Amino acid sequence: MNKTRTANGNKKRQRSAIVLLMTMVLLGVFPLDVLLPSFPALAEHFQNKPSAIAFSISLFAIGISLSQLLIGPLSDIVGRKGLLISGMVVSIAGATGCVFSTEYMWFLIFRMVQAIGCGCFVLSQALVQDMFEGKERDQLRILMITASGIFISISPLLGSVLQQLFDWPGSFFLFIVLALGVLSIAYFLLDNHHVNSHPKEDIFCAYQRVLSNRSFVGYWLIAAIAFACHFSFIVISPLIFMDQLQLSTYEFSLALLLYGAAYIAGGIVARILANRLAPKVQIVLGLALIFCSGLLMLFFSSTFELSTMTVLIPMIVCTTGTTICRPIATSKAMDVFPENAGTAASAGNTLIFILGGLISALINMSTDNPQMTLALAFLLLSTAALVLNSLISRRLELLNVG
Template sequence: MNETESAVNLKKRRGAIALLMTMVLLGVFPLDVLLPSFPALSEHFRTTPANIALSISLFAVGIALSQLLIGPLSDVIGRKRLLLAGMAVSMMGATGCVLSTDYSFFLFFRVVQAVGCGCFVLSQALVQDLFRGEERDRLRILMVTATGVFISVSPLAGTFLQTTMGWQGSFMLFIALAALVFVKTCFFLERSHPGATGGRPKIIQSYRRVFSDFEFLGYWLISAFAFACHFSFIVISPLIFMEQLHLAPYDFSLTLLVYGVAYLVGGIVATWLTHRISTSHQIIIGLSLILLSGLSMLYLSLHFPLSAVTVLTPMLICTAGTTIARPAATSRAMSLFADSAGTSASAGSTLIFICGGLISALISLSPANLQATLGYSFILLSSLALLINGRINARASNIRPSPNCE
């Protein structure tokens, strides 16, 4: 009987992990995979590439706004119903995009798709609900690693889909993957979660509660700054590799695959560290690697001509730091309000989105050497994150009772 129960539990855990990985994929897929289709979209809707870029911005805004509501609601009514509803809305939006013949309708359905995709913020809450201890930490490392890999592979996948199926291909693949998540959610998630309390959601009070906690805010800022370093490179990389180094789109996509491999290696190192050092030390090591990356980037930009090697080498170091620091900081933050995992995940995800978007935008608008600007940004962000981590540890030491106390 015990063996049967163990086999069932193992099957459920594997199903839950597969569900989470698909959610991670769908969280980044709709943004990056569409980039190679900009010219085709411009021609189809008879508009400019700048207007097509607006659809990306609106998509990001739609996700940010919807997840602010989805997280707290999930703490009251449970994850499953919201995830199913989000998948249905996102598939409806994607279908509308495929069928649109007018650009204004395309924008409308793109926002509808984004509102549905806000449910992917529940992936962190589900990790908090379904897993414990080291297994939870390892899964967060896997999710961060998978995010980097999926972002790196998406432009190449977008190029293939555009060549074989046209711009509609990315939306059709999204619909298929979303349908898969819908089915998996039906089979592998319970109707509620351990922290569901019922009653009316108090969204403002929930966010006030978590954001008033310095430790919670500090750990999410650490995760956000680490993510901003990674995201800034992704945003800047077309400008460096395609405009300045004149790589063809296909060659650029292959270059990003190297970056994806670095995420895999970083994830392996981070998993190895979870068994040997505390999450606090993992954060310090990860942020120190990002700082080293910034110093290396700055040195190479000042003493060597711009090349793929001088850009990718420090970014590989940064990738290792990101895959070590982010999961550790996220685990610390999510453990503080285990009874409000949905609100915690939404608050942190919104903070990450704001930091990543604003910092990457500022870097892309820099008139100076982009490589040097990246280096300065990495140095500044990692230094701020190290200061925040030090402040959190200092406060914890002051609160902790002295060993000499009775």
């Protein structure tokens, strides 16, 4: 009887943990994309240009990157629970300040406050490392990557609905409600223990130690390359669909919704393969699909006129590859330093933000033929990642022999 109660209690705790993690994944992408349809309304409210409102998105990304660099290592020392709850309180305060801002400068300040609080979402990877093991951990990371892609894809459509119903504050109201949910679950679910085996190690030394490991950096680079392919498409998609194909905002949102559906299919394939293939084979297969998507997009761009399907079909193949290789590469990286999960997650996520931002910015500079540029980028990036995976595998084989 006691064993049954314990088992049921553990299952309930795991279900609550999954709800917490999924909500954190949603809130990690929600504040960026959901605000896009509200740019004209924000520009009118603050009597500013839409380009100035776009600056708030860049500022938000910078705030998250800087915040997570500190939050991850601190969580290894003081625990995850307190930092996650504190981050939620700060982000809610920032979102509330944005709603009541009457001047653009105050809006930017409170937007930065919200971003600093959102830096605590980097703890999702550390919590997965703390609370799950083995195949269960890998499966959950696949689910999180799949959910992230879906949330990114549906955010513009959700933003359009919120804009129509509640004007531009609508997205901030929904963020506050979801953040309160995360705060409540974290308060009742999490223990504030930490597992750092180097309690006196300062943050700089912690980063130096994890970043000096070639396998750790290599696996995170593979994950970052897979993310960069997806993120570059998201960044450049308005140029392709709205500027070149002249789709309306609603039609553009539906196109991204179809792209999000591909993440579900990719996630299902990834979950099946995770139980049947070795990690390094999963990585190779995922990167090979990204390479094939580049070839397919190159073929379509040179053979057919630009259309919604000539863009989406290769991206569905790319998405499948991303959902296969990125979760397992992340798991392999996080397994290198399980005792420093916070620091490891912060280092890896910062690398993903930097690489994704740089590559998407370079691709965005090509305004003449973005589809061709995107195809070439997929080919180069997947090739580089395949070479990197081969070097990591060879190095680990030599270490095992030695």
